């Protein structure tokens with residue numbers, strides 16, 4: 401999919417996630433989430449207390465999703481991921497105020513909250529422009545695959561400068577994040593990324609080690 | 623033998639330890655926030671440490687099939703440094719995190735007025751955030767420190783069943799048993815407390831409200847001391863069920879009071895990028 405095709409608005413993503421969550425949340429969880437959405441919608445500050453509670457309130461199992469939510473990538477949503485992102489999509493601010501809020505929630509968040517902030521940028525990216533890029537750079541400095549995978553979504557595909565984006569793709573290979581997770585890979589891959597992958601494959605072969613199937617497949621079509 | 627180590631400082635251990643612990647039966651643990659050997663000089667050092675306890679360390683543990691939780695607090699040693707005191711203002715936000723299952727380690731190191739104040743404030747935080755408490759007892763002047771800790775807990779109004787008093791021995795276990803608080807024992811490779819003495823204490827005081835931990839950190843310690851204690855219990859005639867109570871059900875019951883324990887099987891390392899867990903046969 402191209403970077404343009406990956407684009408999704410706040411309303412669209414909110415609707416898709418709400419529909420996916422409806423059949424899996426029990427009555428108590430769905431009442432809690434509805435209340436939490438209302439609170440965040442009325443007061444952005446409430447997100448700081450509600451976001452960390454999502455896992456214990458809504459559950460943490462895998463979330464079955466239909467075609468549109470996948471956007472050409474694996475169905476990698478969990479219930480808590482989706483519920484956190486839904487809460488973030490309720491934030492009653494935009495532009496600089498939204499950037500500052502997301503920054504605060506990321507900086508003070510645990511790994512799950514940070515992942516949700518990164519994933520919310522799929523939709524909120526259009527409202528903050530490039531201002532959330534420092535969060536992606538932070539995530540890509542970790543070796544935590546939950547964060548690395550979330551950083552190579554549509555926002556990263558659209559906004560990361562080419563050198564950082566190529567390094568991010570290579571980092572996926574090194575940390576075991578499947579390349580199918582990288583949004584807009586075919587659209588954005590360039591000669592330099594192909595060179596980096598080729599060198600990597602050569603290094604592996606010289607060391608008598610297998611070239612990961614993901615890398616072999618990537619090089620095959622280029 | 624399934625094992626839950628209720629007190630171990632994994633930040634200072636290697637991945638080899640995680641592998642050996644998994645082989646020995648460890649499937650869950652709690653890492654209390656404590657001192658790191660080198661005194662910290664700024665709040666920023668604590669932020670990075672706390673972030674690790676709810677970020678990188680649980681990720682590392684999950685790669686080895688172990689569920690990692692933590693406790694958070696300003697420890698008594700560093701409570702004495704005014705540069706570290708603002709850590710208390712950071713705690714409310716961390717105490718809401720999913721992986722945080724208690725306030726700790728709090729308590730006494732040198733029994734200073736600063737330690738008194740920080741201890742009491744953090745007991746109040748535990749009440750506000752509805753969390754149990756892990757109390758460290760001092761290495762020096764332990765008996766007096768334990769009695770004073772029990773007094774402070776009593777004055778706080780916290781229910782004793784939500785408090786564990788840790789690092790106990792033959793001399794300090796009695797008053798804690800009478801108080802209704804949980805009793806914690808750290809089993810070390812040296813003489814502080816060993817597995818055979820632990821077995822003798824279990825014979826005398828029973829297996830209820832008992833928590834056995836390795837307290838392994840950067841000092842001389844052994845992350846498999848929980849397993850060794852289980853083996854010593856069996857050799858002394860305790861049943862498999864007794865061992866399961868002490869090494870699994872007791873810590874689950876104590877920390878379960880937080881409502882935040884996650885005891886399903888972590889996702890395979892290869893699928894961790896998808897989020898946090900793969901539930902196998904357990905309801906969300």
Ligand SMILES: [Zn+2]
Pocket residue numbers: 629631654656727837
């Ligand atoms: Zn400790």
